[in-house]
Amino acid sequence: MTAMRDDPVVAGDARQGRQAQRQRAITEAVMSEGAVRIEELAARFDISVMTVHRDLDELEGRGLLRKSRGVATALSSALVESSDVYRASRQLVEKEAIAHAALDFIEPGQAIMLDDSTTTLHLVPHLAAKKPLTVITNTLTIMEELRSANGITMLGLGGQYYNWCSAYMGRITTTTIANLRADLLVMSTSAISDDVAFHQTQETVDVKRAMFESSSRRILLADHTKFERRALHAMLPLAQFDTVIVDTGIDPVHLARLREKGVNVVVARRASRQ
Template sequence: MSLTFEDRRMKILNHLEMEGKVQVLHLSELLSVSTETVRRDLDRLEKEGKLRKVYGGAVKMRMELVEPPFLRRTQMMKKEKVAIGKAAASIVQDGETIMLDNSTTTLEMLPYLKDHHNVTLITHSVPILNLAMETFGGRIIFLGGEVNLELKAATGSLTDQMLDQFKVNKAFISVGGISLADGITDFHLAEAVISRKMMQRAEEAILVADHSKFGMSTFARVAKLDEISMLITDSGCPKEWMDTIEALGIEVLIGE
């Protein structure tokens, strides 16, 4: 029995949610329909604003083609980021050294780290440095280098060289997008390079990401999904994604 458009629509969008992109030939085999039918379905879904057609298939629509400014991002998904920050801070143990990359999600860890006096915090993020100097009771190490005024963080070869000097317990890494096809990605190459190096210099690489990042692919690749040790997300994360992540042997922690 052939599938109705609504059935095909659901399967196409579910596949798009997990992969971030779909291909006409693969969908034709998956749905047991002709490539012409798939193309018509993609046309309809594009008109609905559900996807954007590209050569040979389609990609997920992005709400933002470029990353919003840091100050604006502090107010986006605020409740979810606070829950994630609290959960992330809860796994930091006394005596550990941790790295925080430059994001509004890792920034939300700081209020819950204020009593960790025997923890060393390493970051290249100027907003995290500023807040840590006001609230954090442990040791702070700032990764120097040229400060990128747009990103509000130190980046470049000097920052990269400083990272080589450290081996830490945990690195908390944020993302621009997460997809099965492209792994963990960021909007900015300079940020992706630093995040990737932080993962390499840590015993545990911990990904902190709210549910809006899943199924998205952004400009610069940070790492493959199976290179992380743990995912910390919010309760809005789709169950399909949690099951997929856990199937890779990665622990999932939900911030409440």
């Protein structure tokens, strides 16, 4: 036990986890109020002003907040909501249940594509149970998690790196995807309107569509809040996916309508606690 406590890798991971949680809280606080003085953030989160400045510098670099003259100011809520910093803390129980349900569609020996969604990220720790696998992704977070995983071959899609979503996108990315053929795509979406998946940014839509076209089977992961949100760019109709996995919080009206349209909807049940 003492050795684990003193392990610098374990300590570093814990420190990064606390920092990420704090940065999400700072982002939400500034989004909620529009603008907050840096000294107030330091007092609110019981950290030094220097630490707040470091956090804000990183968040500003990711396009989430602006820091000027001692004040942190919120930027576009649409951009913030599409960032991995914001999304990672939302609907955790639902995302975990959906990820477990998606695992049933993965078979050993497959080549699978994973997009940059935080719902898909919940699937990653469970992939070892399905090895051997080839995982194709544009998401740096997934690459880092799987880089030393036994039995998993990692194909990282390069391109222009976008810090706000920890992913590579652009023409290099989509061209590379077009030259691949995956057995399965697992992806998510920011919003669903009129039974069509939408996203806030065109760059993200381009990558997800390229992945869709290069995969034999396609699964969409969508927690119930996606049906309550709006985004600018249309991506794909839900009817085009082989399976749409939702959680038990979905409005029965949405569920009935999708099934009436012939959409194969799977409702993920929350794992029972022992």
